[in-house]
Amino acid sequence: MNPRHLYTLTPACKKQYQVQPDEFPGYERDKSMEYELPPYLPKSTLRFWYNTQTVGFQTHWHDAQEIIIPLEDNYSVTVQGQEYLLEPGDILLIPPGDLHSICAPESGSRFIFLLGLDLFCHLEDFFYTRSLLSKPIHMTADTHPEIYEEEISLIMQTASHYFSNSPSRQLYVYACMMNFYARYTDFHVKSSHTPADKTLALHSKNPTQKLNQLLEYLQEHYAENISLDKASALTGISKFYLSRIFRQYTGQSYSEYLSFLRIQKAENLLKDTNIHISDISAACGYSSISSFNRAFRQLKGCSPSEYRKYHGHGT
Numbered sequence: 001m002n003p004r005h006l007y008t009l010t011p012a013c014k015k016q017y018q019v020q021p022d023e024f025p026g027y028e029r030d031k032s033m034e035y036e037l038p039p040y041l042p043k044s045t046l047r048f049w050y051n052t053q054t055v056g057f058q059t060h061w062h063d064a065q066e067i068i069i070p071l072e073d074n075y076s077v078t079v080q081g082q083e084y085l086l087e088p089g090d091i092l093l094i095p096p097g098d099l100h101s102i103c104a105p106e107s108g109s110r111f112i113f114l115l116g117l118d119l120f121c122h123l124e125d126f127f128y129t130r131s132l133l134s135k136p137i138h139m140t141a142d143t144h145p146e147i148y149e150e151e152i153s154l155i156m157q158t159a160s161h162y163f164s165n166s167p168s169r170q171l172y173v174y175a176c177m178m179n180f181y182a183r184y185t186d187f188h189v190k191s192s193h194t195p196a197d198k199t200l201a202l203h204s205k206n207p208t209q210k211l212n213q214l215l216e217y218l219q220e221h222y223a224e225n226i227s228l229d230k231a232s233a234l235t236g237i238s239k240f241y242l243s244r245i246f247r248q249y250t251g252q253s254y255s256e257y258l259s260f261l262r263i264q265k266a267e268n269l270l271k272d273t274n275i276h277i278s279d280i281s282a283a284c285g286y287s288s289i290s291s292f293n294r295a296f297r298q299l300k301g302c303s304p305s306e307y308r309k310y311h312g313h314g315t
Contacts, residue, residue: 003141006152007071007089014109017050017163034099034302035310036062038114044170045116048162052109057102061301063267064114065133066094069155073108077101079136080301089152091139097267098136099301111159115177127215129185131250134260137184147187154180189249210235211249222261223285228254262286263299270304271311277304 009017022041040047045064059078068077068086075086079100084092094100096117117133120126141148154176161172189208214235218226231254232239246254262284269280281292281304296304 003089003149003152006149007069007156009071009109013160013163014050017159019163021163021169034060035307036060038062038064038116040064040114040116041170045118046162046170046173047114048159048173049112049114050109050159050163051112054104054106056104059099059101061097061099062114063096064116065096066100067113067115067155068092068094068102068110069113069152070108070110072110073105075105075108075110076103078103082136084136084138086138087140089141091137091151091155093133093137093139095134095136097300111155113155113158119174120178120181124216126181127219128212128250129181131215131252131257131260132185132188133181135251139184144187146191147183150183151180154183188251207235207237207241207245208249210237211246215250218258218261222258222265223283225285226258259295260299263296266292266296266304267300267307270308277308280304 020041024039024041024047038045038047068075069091070086070088072088074088077084077086077092077094077100079094080098086092117130121130139148139151144151158173158176158180161169161176164172166172214231217234228239228243232242235242237245243254246252246257250257252260266280266284269275269283270277275283277292278289281289284292286292286295293303296302296307300307302310
């Protein structure tokens with residue numbers, strides 16, 4: 001497959017995409033801080049760059065999801081210590097909160113899209129999608145041939161809407177990204193079922209529906225001591241089979257997903273309240289402040305107190 005025509009910009013687009021909708025001139029991030037507050041469009045949680053810079057970005061993180069698509073020349077991105085070598089047309093989704101750095105080539109261009117996910121997280125159907133987005137996703141024409149053309153086309157449509165003069169540009173952008181996430185989610189669900197799984201599924205009526213119900217239950221009861229044994233009892237799926245299909249379905253083990261949920265809730269409390277960190281630890285289901293600190297640092301790359309300071313709160 002040669003998909004270059006799908007992401008090649010015309011000279012007119014290259015010129016148009018140099019100017020932000022609010023005429024924002026660009027910015028220099030504070031290199032002394034790992035935390036970055038994205039310069040979103042006013043009254044939004046999005047910013048789409050047509051980037052031609054030849055300088056990279058040191059290790060940093062932010063609450064937004066970052067999507068990087070090289071258009072001309074390669075691009076090197078390191079996320080949580082793992083390096084991704086991106087070729088033109090590749091799509092890399094970086095989870096919110098993940099430490100990452102970027103090494104730019106001496107020439108070339110790429111899209112860098114910052115998108116807050118809070119709007120999507122209010123949708124029940126996004127529970128499962130959000131779990132998939134907790135790990136980096138490197139999508140190429142070779143690794144995702146079933147959906148690549150649709151996904152890269154949606155990114156290009158997003159750029160076109162973002163840099164348009166339409167008063168509804170943000171609605172079009174969010175609509176494109178909802179479609180993007182929905183298609184990836186459906187693809188992941190279909191690809192996670194092997195012939196062996198179909199045979200095993202005969203022993204459990206509609207395991208996918210039961211997993212969705214479990215994910216919804218965990219959204220409400222994440223702070224409780226919900227062991228894999230209890231989850232097995234709640235779903236009526238054997239512990240061994242549940243552990244296997246949970247990883248296939250979400251891309252994480254059961255314990256990893258539960259930790260992801262708890263830390264996600266802790267982030268909101270640290271940002272939006274002055275509740276003592278020990279109380280947040282207990283409210284999110286941790287038996288000790290040390291286990292909370294360890295889990296938080298493992299997922300976010302900093303301590304809870306450091307995270308709170310980044311967001312303008314004291315300890």
